Amino acid sequence: MNDTKPVVEVKGIRKTYVMGKTEVHALRGVDLTIEKGELIAIMGTSGSGKSTLMNIIGGLDYPTSGAYLLDGIEVNKLGKNALADIRNQKIGFVFQGFNLLARTSALENVELPLLYDRTHKIKNHRKAAIDSLTLVGLGDRVDHYPNELSGGQQQRVAIARALVTNPSLILADEPTGNLDSRTTVEVMQLFQELNAKGITIILVTHEDEVARYAKRIVVLRDGRIIKDALQQPDSASADLVKLIQRQEIEHDEPELAV
Amino acid sequence: MRSTRLVTVALKSIVKNKMRTLLTMLGIIIGVGAVIVMVAVGEGAQSQIADQIQNLGTNMLVITPGSSNAGGVSQGSGSFNRLKDTDADKIRSESAFIAGISPVIFTRTQIVGGNGNWRSTVHGVSTDYPVIRNWALTSGRFFDVAEERTGKKVMVLGATIAENLFPNSDPVGQKVLVRNIPVEIIGVLAKKGQTPEGNDQDDVALAPFLTVQRRLSNFTFIRQILANTYSSDDIAKAQEELKGIMRESHGLAAWEPDDFEIKNQDQLSEAAQGTTQVMTMLLAAIASISLLVGGIGIMNIMLVSVTERTREIGIRMAIGARGADVLTQFLIESIVMSIFGGAIGVGIGIGGAKLVASLTGWNTVVSPDIIVVALVFSAAVGIFFGFYPARKAASLNPIDALRFE
Ligand SMILES: Nc1ncnc2c1ncn2[C@@H]1O[C@H](COP(=O)(O)OP(=O)(O)OP(=O)(O)O)[C@@H](O)[C@H]1O
Ligand SMILES: [Mg+2]
Numbered sequence: 001m002n003d004t005k006p007v008v009e010v011k012g013i014r015k016t017y018v019m020g021k022t023e024v025h026a027l028r029g030v031d032l033t034i035e036k037g038e039l040i041a042i043m044g045t046s047g048s049g050k051s052t053l054m055n056i057i058g059g060l061d062y063p064t065s066g067a068y069l070l071d072g073i074e075v076n077k078l079g080k081n082a083l084a085d086i087r088n089q090k091i092g093f094v095f096q097g098f099n100l101l102a103r104t105s106a107l108e109n110v111e112l113p114l115l116y117d118r119t120h121k122i123k124n125h126r127k128a129a130i131d132s133l134t135l136v137g138l139g140d141r142v143d144h145y146p147n148e149l150s151g152g153q154q155q156r157v158a159i160a161r162a163l164v165t166n167p168s169l170i171l172a173d174e175p176t177g178n179l180d181s182r183t184t185v186e187v188m189q190l191f192q193e194l195n196a197k198g199i200t201i202i203l204v205t206h207e208d209e210v211a212r213y214a215k216r217i218v219v220l221r222d223g224r225i226i227k228d229a230l231q232q233p234d235s236a237s238a239d240l241v242k243l244i245q246r247q248e249i250e251h252d253e254p255e256l257a258v
Numbered sequence: 259m260r261s262t263r264l265v266t267v268a269l270k271s272i273v274k275n276k277m278r279t280l281l282t283m284l285g286i287i288i289g290v291g292a293v294i295v296m297v298a299v300g301e302g303a304q305s306q307i308a309d310q311i312q313n314l315g316t317n318m319l320v321i322t323p324g325s326s327n328a329g330g331v332s333q334g335s336g337s338f339n340r341l342k343d344t345d346a347d348k349i350r351s352e353s354a355f356i357a358g359i360s361p362v363i364f365t366r367t368q369i370v371g372g373n374g375n376w377r378s379t380v381h382g383v384s385t386d387y388p389v390i391r392n393w394a395l396t397s398g399r400f401f402d403v404a405e406e407r408t409g410k411k412v413m414v415l416g417a418t419i420a421e422n423l424f425p426n427s428d429p430v431g432q433k434v435l436v437r438n439i440p441v442e443i444i445g446v447l448a449k450k451g452q453t454p455e456g457n458d459q460d461d462v463a464l465a466p467f468l469t470v471q472r473r474l475s476n477f478t479f480i481r482q483i484l485a486n487t488y489s490s491d492d493i494a495k496a497q498e499e500l501k502g503i504m505r506e507s508h509g510l511a512a513w514e515p516d517d518f519e520i521k522n523q524d525q526l527s528e529a530a531q532g533t534t535q536v537m538t539m540l541l542a543a544i545a546s547i548s549l550l551v552g553g554i555g556i557m558n559i560m561l562v563s564v565t566e567r568t569r570e571i572g573i574r575m576a577i578g579a580r581g582a583d584v585l586t587q588f589l590i591e592s593i594v595m596s597i598f599g600g601a602i603g604v605g606i607g608i609g610g611a612k613l614v615a616s617l618t619g620w621n622t623v624v625s626p627d628i629i630v631v632a633l634v635f636s637a638a639v640g641i642f643f644g645f646y647p648a649r650k651a652a653s654l655n656p657i658d659a660l661r662f663e
Contacts, residue, residue: 060576060656081580088578099573099660103274115263116578161577 005072007168007200008034008057013066015052015223026052027063028223034202036168039195039233041211042204044220050204051173053220057202058093058171059086071168088116092162094172098154100146106133106157107142113165122165132160136190152183159190163199170194172203176210182243188213189236264583268590272598282559282592283599285552286639290600290632293545294607295614297628300538302611302621304531307454311527314453316392317357317490319497320526321345321483321504324517341480341518343467346384348507349485355496358386359485361467365475369463371434372423380413380436380463382470383484388447390486398430398445401466409468414445417460436474441465454530493522553596553639560592560647571651572659585652592644593637600636604629 015027026049034040042050055061056068059075068076070090078086087093092113100109110129114122122128133142136156146154155175162170172191176184192213195201205211212234219227272279323341346361353359363382368375387393388400401412413434420429429443450459465474487496497520504518521529564571571584611622 055657058576060660081582084575084578084580087576093576095660099569099576101570101573104270108270112574113577115267116574116580116583165578 006033006069007036007038007071008032008202009067009069010053010057011067011069013053013056013063013068015049015056015061016064025223027056029066030220030223030225032218032225032228034200036200037195037198038216039191039201039214040203040216040218041214042202042218042220043206043211045206048220049223050206050220052223054171054173054202054204057169058091059083084116085118088113089119089165090168092159092165092167092170094155094158094162094170094175096174096177098146098151098158098178100154100157100161102146105143105145106138106149106160109146109157110161110164113161117165128164129160132164133157135163135194136160150183151179152186155179155183155187156190159187159194163194168200170199170201172201174204174206176205176207181209182240182247184210185236185240185243189240192233192236261586264586265590265594268587268594271587272591272594278559278563279595282556282563282595283602285555286549286596286599286636287552287603287606289545289549289552290603290636291606291610292548293542293632293635294604294624294628295610295622296541296545297538298607298611298622298624299614299620300534300541301623301625301628302615303534304538305623306621307530307534308527310452310454311523311530313450314523314526315390315484315486317487317493318390318523319356319485319487319493319500320521321485321500322481322519322521324515324519341483342507343471343480345480345504345507346483349483349500349503352503353485353496353499355487355492355499356485357488358384358390359483360384360387360390361480362387362482362484363467363470363475363480365470367436367474369419369423369434369436371432372427372429373425374423376419376422378416378419378461378463380465380470380474382467382475383464384467386486387464387484390484391450393450394448395445396448397428398443400445400464406466406468409466409472411439411441411469411473412444412465413441414447414464415443416447416462416464417449418458419461419463420446439473441469441474454527497522549635549639552599553643556592556596556640557643557647560588560644561650564588564647564651567651568654568659568662571654572656572662575654575656576660581652584654585648588648588651589641589644592648593640596636596640596644597633600633603636604632607632 010030010032013027013030014025017024017026030053042053044050052061056063057070059070063076066076067074070086073086075083075086101112107126107129110132111125114125114128130139130142133139136159138153138156138160141149141153146157149157176187179187188210191201191203203210203214211217213236214231215233216230217227218225321341341361343361346359349356350359360383365380366377367380368377385401385403385406388395395414396417398414400414401410405412413436415429423429423434424432429446432443433440434443435441447460447464453459485496485500487493500520501516504520505516508517510517574584608624611624614620615622
């Protein structure tokens with residue numbers, strides 16, 4: 001992969017939903033270039049088009065007009081099957097609702113994308129899945145089922161699943177929307193760690209608390225980008241240390257003997 | 259490689275949702291079970307008929323009067339298409355393959371004696387008759403050639419008459435009255451059971467042909483001529499030979515059709531099985547409808563399950579499953595469930611057939627053919643009725659599927 005080439009190149013993308021007689025312009029001409037190694041937060045009020053943009057970048061949907069290049073591939077011109085392969089190979093999704101398969105162990109959930117990998121680039125699915133789970137700190141929970149895991153842990157499994165195919169891009173739509181503040185910081189710490197390893201991450205959020213950990217902020221309003229700025233991200237691990245210290249002061253009780 | 263993984267995924271999904279799986283399979287289980295039981299009953303009846311026909315005699319041939327119509331033109335009085343005792347005599351003297359021969363004449367009459375009276379049928383037969391019919395005696399003896407030739411008033415009773423007129427005693431040596439003529443009982447026949455038509459073969463008395471023809475009845479009409487061959491290999495040749503002798507005996511010209519029929523036991527059982535075959539097919543057809551309903555049940559639950567699993571489908575698609583992958587998974591699930599359901603149905607059908615047999619005393623036969631057919635049919639049902647839901651699953655839009663609550 002050529003490092004100088006941008007991972008995502010969105011040029012003049014429009015998305016119009018036609019609902020009977022009314023037309024909803026979810027995106028009205030969006031230009032966005034994301035380089036390898038970025039950690040970018042897309043913000044905006046509800047209905048501003050964040051999810052719509054993510055779906056197009058993630059290859060789940062086609063733009064009404066405009067061009068979208070992922071790693072230089074013109075994704076908007078691909079057929080459905082090629083698009084499915086792109087999602088499998090180049091994109092890892094993390095959703096607000098985790099979207100793990102129920103009654104399916106963490107390991108099996110993480111292995112799932114490899115099932116649909118037609119390149120067979122990874123031979124040992126189990127090992128790849130365990131490595132991925134270990135990377136997100138769940139090496140000791142591989143056989144747990146989603147209902148045996150906390151929300152934060154479930155989201156980590158989802159992140160491990162997104163990572164297992166070594167994608168070019170992780171897309172996370174409101175990944176912390178269902179998590180409490182401490183778990184949110186934990187997940188953001190994980191994203192920062194992964195980003196430090198060179199993984200490109202796009203996350204959608206409308207919380208400043210989350211966006212401050214990103215290196216770049218893009219703000220949408222009514223389907224247009226109204227702000228696109230780099231920033232100095234806060235360190236999630238530093239915040240986490242502070243949070244833990246504060247909680248320990250609040251709950252300063254002697255440990256119970258077992 | 260990938261397809262074996264898809265099979266694994268489908269199997270896991272089946273195992274993880276036991277209740278759903280069971281409900282899906284239920285229709286197929288019941289349908290296949292019903293087909294197996296129904297066909298077992300039908301085939302059992304057929305094999306029973308075949309057994310009964312074989313039980314009629316050994317290497318037996320039956321000559322009966324033919325239809326009196328030939329070429330659509332009635333042959334008038336039909337006197338010449340009757341069987342005559344001379345036919346039997348001619349066969350006896352000319353045939354090379356026939357071991358024994360007996361004309362059969364019936365008369366329906368009251369037999370009085372012993373405990374009272376009993377309405378039954380007296381058959382006038384030859385001394386060869388018990389050999390042809392492979393019919394043993396439990397007591398006394400059969401009449402001999404001398405008694406036959408002189409038309410002696412002797413009689414051998416079938417088991418049913420003996421039991422009714424002489425319960426708990428041996429009738430041999432006793433006399434009964436047939437049309438007010440005293441006849442001596444010289445033997446009792448072993449039990450033979452029912453004919454395929456359900457007639458009691460043991461409700462009969464056998465007397466020398468001449469005795470019945472001349473003394474006990476005013477009929478001379480011969481209902482049939484029974485013959486048997488020395489070995490089963492001779493049956494076809496004997497049939498051909500008898501045909502020639504009969505045509506000669508009846509003086510038929512070359513252009514005239516046969517005015518008699520000669521059937522061997524296989525042909526008799528085929529004829530007798532005709533109606534049962536129709537019944538078997540009817541039963542199987544009815545049971546197949548339940549299999550069809552089972553298939554619709556599969557489709558029903560698969561459709562519900564596609565809706566219920568919309569989110570799962572969305573997740574799979576988001577992480578790179580193609581439409582074909584989802585289609586394959588759902589199709590495999592439905593095929594596996596229907597084959598598995600079919601196998602359980604076969605098991606239940608076999609058990610059910612045994613149960614029916616023990617409850618009703620009917621003969622039931624589960625042939626390996628029907629098991630194979632049932633399993634193949636189940637798989638076909640799985641493919642046919644699984645395809646539409648699978649297509650529906652595969653054609654879902656991933657975004658809508660993911661958003662589905
Ligand atoms: N499938 C659809 N059909 C019709 N209109 C849609 C569809 N999806 C989205 N929209 C509309 O497009 C606009 C943008 O929606 P989008 O989901 O991108 O917003 P969002 O920024 O993600 O909002 P939120 O923060 O609430 O998730 C909204 O007005 C929405 O109603
Ligand atoms: Mg959204």
